[in-house]
Amino acid sequence: MSSFPIEGVPPGRPSAETRWRSLVGNDRSDRVYRNVLTGLALALPALILIILGVLFMGALPALKRFGPSFIWTSTWDPVAEVYGAAPMIFGTLASSFLALLIAVPLALSVAIFLTEFSPRWLRQPVGFVIELLAAIPSVVYGTWGIFVLIPFLRAHVVPPLKAVLGWTPFFHGVFYGNSLLAGGIILAIMIVPYIAAVSREVLLAVPGSQREAALAMGATRWEAVRSAVLPYGRAGLIGAVILGLGRALGETMAVTMVIGNRHDIGVSVFQPAYTMAAAIANEFSEATTHLYLSALFEVGLILFVLTVVVNAIARILIWRVARGQAVGSQAL
Amino acid sequence: MVASANARLRLETVKLTALFGQHRAVRDVSLLFPAHTVTAIIGPSGCGKSTMLRCLNRMHELTPDASVTGEVLLDNVNIYGGAVSPVELRRRIGMVFQRPTPFPTMSIYDNVAAGLRVNGRRPRTEIDHAVSRALQQAALWDEVKDRLHTSALDLSGGQQQRLCIARAVAPEPEILLLDEPTASLDPAGTQRIEELCHVLKRLYTIVIVTHNMQQAARVSDYTAFMYLGSLIEVGKTNELFTKPTIDQTEAYITGRFG
Numbered sequence: 017m018s019s020f021p022i023e024g025v026p027p028g029r030p031s032a033e034t035r036w037r038s039l040v041g042n043d044r045s046d047r048v049y050r051n052v053l054t055g056l057a058l059a060l061p062a063l064i065l066i067i068l069g070v071l072f073m074g075a076l077p078a079l080k081r082f083g084p085s086f087i088w089t090s091t092w093d094p095v096a097e098v099y100g101a102a103p104m105i106f107g108t109l110a111s112s113f114l115a116l117l118i119a120v121p122l123a124l125s126v127a128i129f130l131t132e133f134s135p136r137w138l139r140q141p142v143g144f145v146i147e148l149l150a151a152i153p154s155v156v157y158g159t160w161g162i163f164v165l166i167p168f169l170r171a172h173v174v175p176p177l178k179a180v181l182g183w184t185p186f187f188h189g190v191f192y193g194n195s196l197l198a199g200g201i202i203l204a205i206m207i208v209p210y211i212a213a214v215s216r217e218v219l220l221a222v223p224g225s226q227r228e229a230a231l232a233m234g235a236t237r238w239e240a241v242r243s244a245v246l247p248y249g250r251a252g253l254i255g256a257v258i259l260g261l262g263r264a265l266g267e268t269m270a271v272t273m274v275i276g277n278r279h280d281i282g283v284s285v286f287q288p289a290y291t292m293a294a295a296i297a298n299e300f301s302e303a304t305t306h307l308y309l310s311a312l313f314e315v316g317l318i319l320f321v322l323t324v325v326v327n328a329i330a331r332i333l334i335w336r337v338a339r340g341q342a343v344g345s346q347a348l
Numbered sequence: 349m350v351a352s353a354n355a356r357l358r359l360e361t362v363k364l365t366a367l368f369g370q371h372r373a374v375r376d377v378s379l380l381f382p383a384h385t386v387t388a389i390i391g392p393s394g395c396g397k398s399t400m401l402r403c404l405n406r407m408h409e410l411t412p413d414a415s416v417t418g419e420v421l422l423d424n425v426n427i428y429g430g431a432v433s434p435v436e437l438r439r440r441i442g443m444v445f446q447r448p449t450p451f452p453t454m455s456i457y458d459n460v461a462a463g464l465r466v467n468g469r470r471p472r473t474e475i476d477h478a479v480s481r482a483l484q485q486a487a488l489w490d491e492v493k494d495r496l497h498t499s500a501l502d503l504s505g506g507q508q509q510r511l512c513i514a515r516a517v518a519p520e521p522e523i524l525l526l527d528e529p530t531a532s533l534d535p536a537g538t539q540r541i542e543e544l545c546h547v548l549k550r551l552y553t554i555v556i557v558t559h560n561m562q563q564a565a566r567v568s569d570y571t572a573f574m575y576l577g578s579l580i581e582v583g584k585t586n587e588l589f590t591k592p593t594i595d596q597t598e599a600y601i602t603g604r605f606g
Contacts, residue, residue: 136412229449232407233463233515234439243462247453 071320074313077306086314092279094302099311101318103279107196107289108319111271112264114200114285115207120257123208127215132227132241143216150209158273161202166193166274169201174286188284192276197285199275203267207260214259214334218252219245255333262327266319268293292319358383358553359404359523364418366399366408373399375577376418381523381570386545386554388568388585390561392600396577397557401525404555405441406434422523439467442516442552443525447532448508450500450515457496459511463519478518485551486514487544506537513544517552524548526556530563542567561601565589573597 078086082099089100126146130139174191181187191197222245230240246253268291276288277298292315303309359381366374374396381387389397402408403416406427419426427437442463450459460479464470479496483489488510492503500511509529516524526545530538545554545567558564564571565585572582573596581588581597592598599605 225445225447225449226451228407228410229445229451229512230462230466231410232405232438232443232445233466234435234437234519235466236435239466243466244451247451250453 068317068320071313071317075310075317078310078314081307082311086311087318090279090281094305094308097305097307099307101292101311101315103281104290104292104295104315105318106281107199107275108265108291108293108322110289111196111199111203111275111291112261114196115203115264116257116261118201118204119208119211119260122204123211123256123260124215124253126208126212127219128241128246130212130216131219132237132245143213146209146212148209149205150213154206154267154270155273157202157206158270161198161270161274165201166198169193169198185283186285189282189286191286192288194274194276194288195286196275196282196289199271199289199291200285202270202274203264206267206270207263210263211256211260214256215249215253218249218256218334221252222248251333251336255330255336258326258330258333262323262330265326266293266323268297272297292316358423359555360421361400361403362419362421364400364403364420365416366396366403367415367417368411369413373577374403374574377574377579379572379579379582381553381555383553384549385569386549386556386567387570387572388564389555389557389572389574390559390564390600391574391580392605393559395574397574398527400574401527401555401557404523404525405438405443407438407443409434439463439519440521441523441525442519442521444509444512444516444527444529446528448505448512450503450508450511452499452501454500455497456492456500456503456511459500460514460518463515467519478520479514482514482518485517485548486510487540487547488514504537506533506540509533509537509541510544513541513548517548522553524552524554526554528557528559530558530560538563561589573600575600 078099082089086099086101087105088102089098090102091098091100092103093099126142130143134142170191170193174197177187178191226244226248227240230244231237235243271291272294275291275294277290277294278288279290280287282289296312296316296319299308299312303312361377361379364374364377364379365372377400389400391397399408404420408414408416416428420428422437422440425432451462454462457479460482461475464475464478480489480493483492488507491507492511495502500508503511509532513524513529526541530541533541542563545556548554549569556564556567568585570582571585571588573580573588573592575596581592581594583593588597589601592601
């Protein structure tokens with residue numbers, strides 16, 4: 017049976033030429049297919065390089081005019097044509113740091129609860145809802161921030177904070193509503209799903225034998241998590257946090273709506289601040305002069321480089337866990 | 349101390365049944381583990397011997413849907429009684445698994461000290477002393493004494509398994525449970541562990557699960573043969589292997605099945 021040719025092919029041996037042609041035909045369609053896919057696949061990395069190139073070209077006049085001092089100059093005066101990004105860089109880093117401060121304990125708790133302590137029937141629903149938080153459009157978070165979060169902070173959070181910690185520079189001054197504090201909290205809520213989801217994957221990848229080894233020597237569940245599970249997943253957990261940081265650095269809409277958008281560096285979280293992403297979004301339409309536009313391009317370039325570096329570090333750390341290379345690594 | 353017939357009773361199971369959901373992995377097993385002896389549990393794969401072992405320190409109940417009926421008596425106290433904390437219990441009963449499970453981010457020293465640290469804060473000198481004593485008991489001291497603070501993963505498989513034994517004995521438990529401790533080791537590593545059993549039984553009561561009958565014959569004083577979750581026969585090792593009283597036992601130890 018197997019010696020018969022496939023249906024549709026005439027019986028008898030095809031001539032050498034026919035076989036050769038069919039091979040050529042196959043080869044051609046394969047080649048077209050492969051080239052199209054290769055082109056599409058390479059288009060994405062190329063796009064990143066093009067964006068980088070466009071940002072750089074756009075920023076060139078500002079780079080030439082202000083040099084590196086652009087980074088530490090605090091003046092942003094479109095009338096006098098003097099630009100410095102220090103307040104935005106500070107605001108971006110400060111709001112992201114504040115967000116991590118709030119989000120990391122929360123997200124890690126969620127991940128540890130879901131993988132180690134939660135009853136099994138609760139894992140799927142809770143994990144699902146937390147991941148849904150990532151699907152809410154950021155303008156909705158911003159609106160919620162303006163109409164719910166800020167009034168809530170004003171009424172219930174700021175007075176006790178001032179009463180207890182008002183003597184420190186971080187909680188000094190009048191609370192205007194739109195502030196670094198509001199921006200940081202909004203960011204925290206937005207990055208919790210990312211950190212929690214990745215942390216959960218990392219903790220699930222920790223072998224059960226590690227938990228058993230800890231429990232068998234008389235550790236409580238919490239001690240097993242602390243002494244065996246968390247150290248084992250250390251690199252991946254740090255990766256998860258940095259991934260969250262990457263998102264926080266670049267988040268635009270929700271932050272713009274609640275952070276106050278003032279070019280100023282202040283250590284008090286009650287003061288308004290500005291972020292690089294917010295500045296670009298707000299001021300592009302007003303950038304009437306060549307240099308103003310170029311300064312915004314340079315802000316974009318700084319933000320781009322910062323987020324790419326942060327995300328690259330996060331990805332590398334998470335890969336190392338996935339490939340098991342982080343085990344026993346002395347790097348962290 | 350030498351094992352003797354009138355040694356103090358330590359560990360005993362009474363009509364112990366272990367379940368995974370509805371499946372009875374261990375059925376009605378009543379078995380006495382005499383103090384300061386090595387008791388081997390043998391039987392073909394899936395006969396419930398590992399589950400049996402995991403019931404003795406309440407590790408079995410960590411598996412979802414797992415449950416236990418019957419009793420495990422430790423000094424005449426049922427460890428499944430309401431007042432017994434599984435955490436406290438496991439501090440009295442050390443366990444070593446099939447595969448070495450060193451904590452990869454910890455040094456050799458910290459691995460051994462891990463069991464001490466979960467028992468509450470202790471002075472540094474006391475931990476130092478306990479770590480070196482445990483490593484000596486596990487016959488690992490001479491090989492690692494100059495590199496206590498290097499990663500535990502730099503050790504060979506056999507060394508890692510002895511490290512796990514050191515970790516298990518560091519808090520000075522009374523009982524040591526070994527779950528196929530040589531399953532992943534080469535012959536040399538296996539021999540080291542077997543020699544250790546002979547030495548450590550002076551200090552601990554040892555229960556070892558093995559699928560290797562020669563190993564059971566070499567290391568144990570008593571052997572229990574399990575099949576399909578039930579205890580078929582138990583006796584002094586040399587008697588069980590030379591003149592088994594039950595046909596199934598004879599069939600297994602002569603290699604006719606399993």
